[in-house]
Each structure stands twice: as structure tokens, then as C-alpha cells.
Amino acid sequence: MHERRGSRHSNVRSVVENGWVTIVLARNSPTEVVASSVDAHGELLGEATVLPFDRLAGFVAEREGAPEPERWVWSDSSRWYGDLLNAGVRVRRCHDLRLSHAILRNSTLTAHTAFARAEPSAWDQPVEPPSAHVAPVHSTLFDLGETMASGRSAAREDSAAEYRRQLQALAEVPDAGRLRLLLAAESVGALIAAEMRHAGLPWRTEVHDALLTAELGPRVPYGTRPARLEELAGRIRGILGDQSVNPDSPQNVLKALNRAGLMITSTNRWELAEYSHPVIAPLLEYKKRARLLTANGWTWMDQWIIDERFHPDYVPGGAATGRWATSGGGALQLPKQIRAAVTADPGWKLVVADAAQLEPRILAALSADTAMAAAGRGTDMYAGIVASGVVESREHAKVAMLGAMYGATTGESGRLMPKLTRAYPRAIRLVEQAARAGERGEHVTSWLGRSSPAPGADWQEAQRLASQPGASAAEESRARSRARDWGRFTRNFVVQGSAAEWALCWMGEIRNGLRAIEERSSTPPGRLATASGAVFESLPHLVFFLHDEIIVHTPEEHAEEVAQTVTEAAAFAGRLLFRDFPVDFPLGIAVVDRYSEAK
Structure with a gap:
């Protein structure tokens, strides 16, 4: 010093x-x-x-x-x-x-x-x-x-x-090393969020408009239903024999369905899909297309796309687990229907990467479950679980693992859980212990040191009432239900929170690697100038992040080096958090012109 x-x-x-x-x-x-x-x-x-x-x-x-x-x-x-x-x-x-x-x-x-x-x-x-x-x-x-x-x-x-x-x-x-790393990762994440907002995600409004027109029909004045939606609305009314049905009103639709003999309790698409009736298909199609119009339609495009760039407001640490949120623009919910509008500038490429089975791999490392880590070494983890003889199919492996991390105890997930528990006792023990702690109203903590919030006042009141002498059966049942719900939250918190920490370290190392490419670059400033602004006019830079997925916008000449940097950063993040524990963090990675081409 x-x-x-x-x-x-x-x-x-x-x-x-x-x-x-x-x-x-x-x-x-x-x-x-x-x-x-x-x-x-x-x-x-x-x-x-x-x-x-x-x-x-x-x-x-x-x-x-x-x-x-x-x-x-x-x-x-x-x-x-x-x-x-x-x-x-x-x-x-x-x-x-x-x-x-x-x-x-x-x-x-x-x-x-x-x-x-x-x-x-x-x-x-x-x-x-x-x-x-x-x-x-x-x-x-x-x-x-x-x-x-x-x-x-x-x-x-x-x-x-x-x-x-x-x-x-x-x-x-x-031994505050992990906590210091978390503060450093959180802070660099805030820099990255500001840089991505500043640079913006490359966007082509003419492509977006063409996609909307194909899905919805030609653009119409705000408040008017586009042709494709109007056609679907007509079909829905005709099948139900009721011209007063307004597909945009869940209450109106629910009453119409009940009058048609469908005793549905909500218009949630999952519940609708359980019924067999001619109106279900056009109703689900209407909901899908109407959601596109509302969330990413022409009004959204006018508001959020500026100079061929999408500039969302990222909120680092916006969720309790440390995951990011957005305060505007919906960057964390870009539907597949419009991803073709995310297009690299001429002479540039998009490097798109996502971490394969991130949360199960994080769980294996958190619990030091070497058998689970081995199932994913050098391969798709769900396929590795099948190859180990734990379950019969990849779909079973995925359902069982998600059930373990999110607390599903019934149906197919509940049936498969005993097999998963026998194969990976350490991993299952960790999430079960986290769930029990949550049920008791205790805090749980991620790998680097972020802790879960305390349950709210309603939870506390339910437990208090159930603990009183003479508590009713309804009060006791309500308290148990609230406790289980909070236990499901804490069960997943330790995994999701630690995965968010890995992602921050991954992005931080990508940022370092991109800066190193910049320092070695011989590209003259301004030769490939873009709407990303002077700071990033000729240099590779992060432009998108969604939990376990990133996009880098890069001059084409650097694309392969950027892809290598992104891959090496994933391995580095794993070592930084878990040292020499033998867990892999493989990526699906693609160098493309459009986001839609990556998957």
C-alpha cells in the first residue's frame, strides 16, 4: 500500500x-x-x-x-x-x-x-x-x-x-470473504445495468412492425382491436352464441363460459387448457395475441424504442433473491414472437449465451453433492440423471428436479421425489432444511450471504392465532398452509439467490474480458459507429441479461473471441464461488444476426 x-x-x-x-x-x-x-x-x-x-x-x-x-x-x-x-x-x-x-x-x-x-x-x-x-x-x-x-x-x-x-x-x-465478494458483484452488476441501459438493445422497428402485423393484422388507432383479434373475438362469440362477450374482460368471459356449461373458476390459460370445448382454442389464441399487443405492441414500440435501441430500466437486486427486476419496458419478458426484431447492426453480431440447468448445478455445489455434480459433468444434467438410472426420461428428471427446488409434492413430481432423494441425498437435504426453516419463520441465506426476508404480518398473525389455546381447526389449517407456502419460498431462495450471485460474477468477468478485447483491439474509433453511443461505438458490450442468459453486441471481427470470453467467464464464476468443487457450468452459445436465431 x-x-x-x-x-x-x-x-x-x-x-x-x-x-x-x-x-x-x-x-x-x-x-x-x-x-x-x-x-x-x-x-x-x-x-x-x-x-x-x-x-x-x-x-x-x-x-x-x-x-x-x-x-x-x-x-x-x-x-x-x-x-x-x-x-x-x-x-x-x-x-x-x-x-x-x-x-x-x-x-x-x-x-x-x-x-x-x-x-x-x-x-x-x-x-x-x-x-x-x-x-x-x-x-x-x-x-x-x-x-x-x-x-x-x-x-x-x-x-x-x-x-x-x-x-x-x-x-x-x-471470514467475510464471501460477503465482500457479494458486495463487489452487486456493485459491478449495477454498473452493467447502467451500461446496458445506456447502450440499449439493438432493435429494428420495421421488423417489429412486420411481426406485429403478421400476428395481429395492420396497425390500427390506439384502443381499436386489430383485425386478427377482431376475427378471433367473432369466433369466440359465435361458438358461445353470445354477441355480448368481450374477450378482453376476464369477468365477462368467465360468466359466458359458465353460461355455456363450463364450470371454470378462472380464465387462467392453464385451467382453460384442461377443458375440451370448441371455444377453448380460439380463446387461448386470443389471450396470447392480446398479450403481445398489450405488452409489446405498437404503443410499447413507440414508447421504448429510441433510435433503434431498447433502453429498459433494469433494477439490480430488485427481487428478494437478488435477481434483477425492471421498472419499465419489460426487458425480462421479451416474448419469442418479437425476438427477430433484436437485430445486430451492419458489420456486428450478437453473441447469445445461456447457462444450461443453472439452478440444479448450483444446488449440487451448495450441497457438495458430488453425485449430482457428476450427473451434469460434460453433459446435459437431466440427461445425466437419466443415464445414472435415477429416472426413466429427461422430462422426468426435469420435473423431479424442479419439484425439489420449488416444493412440488404432488403429482408426477411427488412420485419421483423418493428416487431423487435416494440418488442425491445431500442436495435434497439442503432444500428440505431450507423449507423447514421457512416454515418456522426463520431466515435462510444464499451462498455469498444474502438472506431471505422475514414472513409478513399476515403470516405472523396466522401463526399467533393457531398457537392460542382453543384455536379452531380452520385457524390451525390456515397457519399450516401459510407455513408451507413460506417454506416453498425459502426452499427455492437458497438456490435461486446463489444462482443470481453466480450470474453476477459471470457478467462481471465478461465485462472484464470485453474490456481486455477493447484494449487489444486495432479497430479505429468510429469505424463501426452505432446507436449505442460514443462509449461503445466500436467495441463489444453487454446489451441484455435475463437471469441466466446474456447478449453481447460485438463487431463481427471480435465475435469468436467474445464467445470464448463468455465461455471462460462461466467457468471462472464457478471457480470463484465454489473453488475446486467439481461442478460444470456449460453454456448454450450462438453467434447470430438476430436473437430469434439463437434458439
């Missing part, structure tokens, strides 16, 4: 710890930013730099180009990083205080610390991400802590103080 004096911008001092310089950024006023160097314990080093907001990008760019790269500490990547990207500046590494705060406040690993036991503060309040359709407004860039304090030193010290508190909490955790 050594000290380096500040640049010509300021008197900022920096301590290099493990090759990284740490600088806390905080909003000082509507027009000023404070940059404070801190040491390995989060303690401030001398006087901070105060600079106008319009000089922040230059300051960050210069520091990123210094011999020792920076670790930027800031309140919320979704509030800070977009403006830097718009100014053409990327950062290598950050510590996202808001995301890290949520993990440390709720993890069972930190439950004994003063940090976890402290009264709620502004850092515990949710922050709405900025809209993808509103240009960055400097006055909206703020530091969470500054809502609680005024004055230069108070604003400066709150983010630094929060960083110190987080470091202290980590220092109080024995």
Missing part, C-alpha cells in the same frame, strides 16, 4: 489498497460535487475536492486513466453513472452504498453487528430509478445522505460515514 498525491484538479490524496484507489463522491449542492479520498477503513484523508458538476466527468476520466485505477464509492449507481456514460466516461469499479446497505442490513451474517441493529435511516428507503425516457437532469443526481444534512462537511461526511459503517460491519463478520 502506498500514498499518491492528487491530480492538478485538487488536493485529493489517495491510498492504494490492493491496487485500487478509493474515492467517495457525494452531492454537495445542486451544482457541486465533493470527492473525498478515504483509506482502507473508510477514514477521510485530508481535505476533499469540491468541483462543479460540469467538471465531474473530466475529473473521473482523468482519475480512471491514472496508473492506479479508482474504486468510486457513491450512493446509487443508477443516479450517478448514467450522467458519466452520457459524457463518454466509463468506470472500472464502484461500491454502491445503497445496494450494499440493503445486503448488510438483512444478512444473517451481520445480524450481530451494530450496523444491522441500528434504527432505520434514509439509506433504508427505496429510491425510484430514473426514467429511461427522461434525459439526465443534473439536479436529480443526489446523495441519499444529503437529504438528512446540510452544509458542505455534512454532505461530504454522510456518504463517507455510511461507507465506514459498512466496512466496520464487514470487519465484525468472521
Whole structure:
């Protein structure tokens, strides 16, 4: 570790710890930013730099180009990083205080610390991400802590103080390596989310329009039913003999079906599919096409596709398990009907990759079940389970495994569970123990340290009533049902949460690998300029993520190298989390022009 004096911008001092310089950024006023160097314990080093907001990008760019790269500490990547990207500046590494705060406040690993036991503060309040359709407004860039304090030193010290508190909490955790890795992975995920939002997913509106026209009929004014839907609506009314049926109203449809003698209790497509009646097929077809119109129709295209790019609002850690969510655009639900619209730019390719049977492989590693890991080594895991003689078919293997992870105890899954338990006792024991903990209202924790939330007030009240002397049979039954439901959640939480951690590490290493390709690239800047913006105009970059699947948009000349990078990153993520445990993380990978061609 050594000290380096500040640049010509300021008197900022920096301590290099493990090759990284740490600088806390905080909003000082509507027009000023404070940059404070801190040491390995989060303690401030001398006087901070105060600079106008319009000089922040230059300051960050210069520091990123210094011999020792920076670790930027800031309140919320979704509030800070977009403006830097718009100014053409990327950062290598950050510590996202808001995301890290949520993990440390709720993890069972930190439950004994003063940090976890402290009264709620502004850092515990949710922050709405900025809209993808509103240009960055400097006055909206703020530091969470500054809502609680005024004055230069108070604003400066709150983010630094929060960083110190987080470091202290980590220092109080024995063997905190996994938890530190989780915070680093969560923070780099926030950078990736901002970069993907900035670059956008390549989109062709003319292709999208043609796909919608083929599925729905020509475009009509908003609020008007397209021709194909109107045709299906007519068929539904004719079969039911009722011209008043409105297929867009579930209540109306349900009443019409009941009048026709179908004692259906909901219009859920799974329930509808169980019935044999001439109206079922056109009704299911109508629901499918109407969903496309509502979720990804012309109105969606007008709102979300800007300059041939889809810019969704990703929300890292948006689900309790750590999976991402979206606050707009529905990036996590792009139906197959429109994937052909996701098209690489001329001279570019899409590298599409998804992790095969990710959650079962994660379960094998979590439980150290070597027999289950061996079933997937070098092959499709479900096929490997069949080859091991555990079940008769790949479909049986998939049903049984999903039942084990999601708590299905009846039907085909329930029948197959004993076979799975005998073959893979460690894996099944782990999810069963997680389920029992949930039924008792206890927390469970992922591999790196994210913990499940406590059950809600309704759950607590149901258990309280059932435990009272003289509790009724109905109250006891309700409590057992609620307990089982929460047990199914915690059963899956440990697997899904750990899979989300693997995915973050995978993407983080892909990002590192793409940067290495960039540094070796001889492609002149601007030769393959795209609508992805100046930051990514000629370089491979991540543009899409969905739980266990990614897309990289890359110049064609780098496509094979990118595919290799993505593959190696999956293996690296496995070693990073599970060291030398013998579990594979194979990918399905394709280099294509259109997303629809990948599967």
C-alpha cells in the first residue's frame, strides 16, 4: 500500500489498497460535487475536492486513466453513472452504498453487528430509478445522505460515514470473504445495468412492425382491436352464441363460459387448457395475441424504442433473491414472437449465451453433492440423471428436479421425489432444511450471504392465532398452509439467490474480458459507429441479461473471441464461488444476426 498525491484538479490524496484507489463522491449542492479520498477503513484523508458538476466527468476520466485505477464509492449507481456514460466516461469499479446497505442490513451474517441493529435511516428507503425516457437532469443526481444534512462537511461526511459503517460491519463478520465478494458483484452488476441501459438493445422497428402485423393484422388507432383479434373475438362469440362477450374482460368471459356449461373458476390459460370445448382454442389464441399487443405492441414500440435501441430500466437486486427486476419496458419478458426484431447492426453480431440447468448445478455445489455434480459433468444434467438410472426420461428428471427446488409434492413430481432423494441425498437435504426453516419463520441465506426476508404480518398473525389455546381447526389449517407456502419460498431462495450471485460474477468477468478485447483491439474509433453511443461505438458490450442468459453486441471481427470470453467467464464464476468443487457450468452459445436465431 502506498500514498499518491492528487491530480492538478485538487488536493485529493489517495491510498492504494490492493491496487485500487478509493474515492467517495457525494452531492454537495445542486451544482457541486465533493470527492473525498478515504483509506482502507473508510477514514477521510485530508481535505476533499469540491468541483462543479460540469467538471465531474473530466475529473473521473482523468482519475480512471491514472496508473492506479479508482474504486468510486457513491450512493446509487443508477443516479450517478448514467450522467458519466452520457459524457463518454466509463468506470472500472464502484461500491454502491445503497445496494450494499440493503445486503448488510438483512444478512444473517451481520445480524450481530451494530450496523444491522441500528434504527432505520434514509439509506433504508427505496429510491425510484430514473426514467429511461427522461434525459439526465443534473439536479436529480443526489446523495441519499444529503437529504438528512446540510452544509458542505455534512454532505461530504454522510456518504463517507455510511461507507465506514459498512466496512466496520464487514470487519465484525468472521471470514467475510464471501460477503465482500457479494458486495463487489452487486456493485459491478449495477454498473452493467447502467451500461446496458445506456447502450440499449439493438432493435429494428420495421421488423417489429412486420411481426406485429403478421400476428395481429395492420396497425390500427390506439384502443381499436386489430383485425386478427377482431376475427378471433367473432369466433369466440359465435361458438358461445353470445354477441355480448368481450374477450378482453376476464369477468365477462368467465360468466359466458359458465353460461355455456363450463364450470371454470378462472380464465387462467392453464385451467382453460384442461377443458375440451370448441371455444377453448380460439380463446387461448386470443389471450396470447392480446398479450403481445398489450405488452409489446405498437404503443410499447413507440414508447421504448429510441433510435433503434431498447433502453429498459433494469433494477439490480430488485427481487428478494437478488435477481434483477425492471421498472419499465419489460426487458425480462421479451416474448419469442418479437425476438427477430433484436437485430445486430451492419458489420456486428450478437453473441447469445445461456447457462444450461443453472439452478440444479448450483444446488449440487451448495450441497457438495458430488453425485449430482457428476450427473451434469460434460453433459446435459437431466440427461445425466437419466443415464445414472435415477429416472426413466429427461422430462422426468426435469420435473423431479424442479419439484425439489420449488416444493412440488404432488403429482408426477411427488412420485419421483423418493428416487431423487435416494440418488442425491445431500442436495435434497439442503432444500428440505431450507423449507423447514421457512416454515418456522426463520431466515435462510444464499451462498455469498444474502438472506431471505422475514414472513409478513399476515403470516405472523396466522401463526399467533393457531398457537392460542382453543384455536379452531380452520385457524390451525390456515397457519399450516401459510407455513408451507413460506417454506416453498425459502426452499427455492437458497438456490435461486446463489444462482443470481453466480450470474453476477459471470457478467462481471465478461465485462472484464470485453474490456481486455477493447484494449487489444486495432479497430479505429468510429469505424463501426452505432446507436449505442460514443462509449461503445466500436467495441463489444453487454446489451441484455435475463437471469441466466446474456447478449453481447460485438463487431463481427471480435465475435469468436467474445464467445470464448463468455465461455471462460462461466467457468471462472464457478471457480470463484465454489473453488475446486467439481461442478460444470456449460453454456448454450450462438453467434447470430438476430436473437430469434439463437434458439
